[in-house]
């Protein structure tokens with residue numbers, strides 16, 4: 029089979045792929061120059077919807093409603109949009125072999141694709157309990173959530189196990205968002221995680237105490253400090269019990285596992301420089317291989333603000349890194365340069381009627397402010413992180429758009445702080461003054 033030739037190929041069809049395609053179109057693209065190759069069967073969409081509105085029992089979000097770029101307030105890129113722009117959307121096509129030196133990609137069905145410039149946007153995959161040999165972890169109705177197919181299977185199980193029992197393994201993003209989603213669907217939910225409090229890679233114990241209290245009030249039972257070590261199934265192979273390391277046995281009709289992600293870099297092993305588990309890039313998302321860029325979850329890039337190189341597994345960076353890479357590609361073709369990527373980390377989550385945002389870096393001392401009582405009618409609280417006498421990070425639950433903007437500004441400006449007690453007293457008004 030002859031190889032298909034493109035000037036640009038985006039490998040991956042997720043969030044960064046969609047935003048990269050839009051940026052290519054903005055910058056000027058001739059028909060037939062760009063291909064997006066994705067193993068998913070649908071055009072790029074806003075992945076965060078999968079753990080939120082996609083699982084709602086009433087009026088759930090469905091495609092085409094959340095194709096990119098609606099998540100950041102832009103135009104929705106429907107499959108027709110790619111056609112209009114002359115972009116080839118090559119779906120249900122998994123690339124299984126990559127030759128970066130030969131500028132060739134090969135699919136699972138043996139199709140070859142050649143490119144002049146490649147944008148790697150393969151994102152992450154889930155870490156599975158079978159990866160660390162947990163017994164019985166291949167039973168039916170044990171779910172992971174990464175792609176729309178996973179969410180469809182979970183939705184079917186939610187329907188068929190009405191009012192059943194669910195166990196969530198993991199206390200990170202997936203754990204907290206899915207715990208809420210299953211509870212909203214009226215399942216009896218238990219959550220299990222090894223740490224002393226949820227989301228320890230971002231939350232302080234005070235922040236976590238609010239969410240754990242709120243979840244408990246919603247009827248979710250949280251079991252901390254232990255892990256799932258085995259599952260038993262019924263004669264149909266469906267999960268029935270979760271065995272914990274501390275000896276507890278939990279009944280389960282549905283199990284959702286969220287024990288972390290792993291960037292999809294295996295296709296490129298030995299062909300490109302890696303660092304911190306990702307593909308190393310410069311401030312324009314250019315990798316160590318000429319004409320190859322990497323964006324989104326897979327990129328380990330210079331975070332200028334902290335003079336460090338990091339990987340970020342969140343949607344805001346997926347969008348912005350994709351735009352930066354395409355701008356850099358287009359500028360370099362004209363012998364021009366663009367500004368270095370200067371990213372302010374931004375993470376957020378939503379569950380039940382809660383909504384938080386975080387900006388900056390969660391290092392140094394912390395100061396809690398506001399009302400973090402989980403029984404309050406409308407709790408609003410936050411936390412500042414202070415390093416070397418300056419505020420470097422800020423978290424806010426229940427903020428208005430203006431208040432969220434003010435904590436973003438604080439994290440960017442990094443104002444000095446004379447007294448932590450004073451900061452605690454001033455709370456959100458400290459940020460509003462900046």
Ligand code: FDA
Pocket residue numbers: 039040041042043044045065066067068075076077078079121122123124149150151152173174175292295323324325326340341342343344346374375376377378
């Ligand atoms: P992304 O995973 O979006 O896309 C990768 C694409 O590459 C997929 O389409 C995949 O199929 C394809 N691919 C991989 N290997 C391939 C191959 N060999 N051949 C062909 N195609 C291949 N973040 C946040 O800030 N707020 C939030 O609320 C959420 N919520 C959220 C919910 C859920 C369920 C998940 C899984 C993740 C989030 N995130 C999030 C994280 C955020 O979605 C994530 O950081 C971005 O989607 C990353 O974008 P990428 O384009 O890098 O990968």
Ligand code: NAD
Pocket residue numbers: 079152197198199200201202203205220221222223226227228229254255256285286287288289341342343375376377378
């Ligand atoms: P995570 O890293 O947020 O959380 C992993 C959690 O797994 C840990 O906090 C821990 O509680 C738990 N864990 C680890 N080993 C365990 C074990 N053996 N048994 C039980 N629990 C164990 O990862 P995730 O929640 O799986 O999320 C996957 C990816 O999706 C990440 O990249 C995340 O950023 C992304 N995501 C982001 C959002 C968001 O930003 N709102 C939402 C959903 C998913």
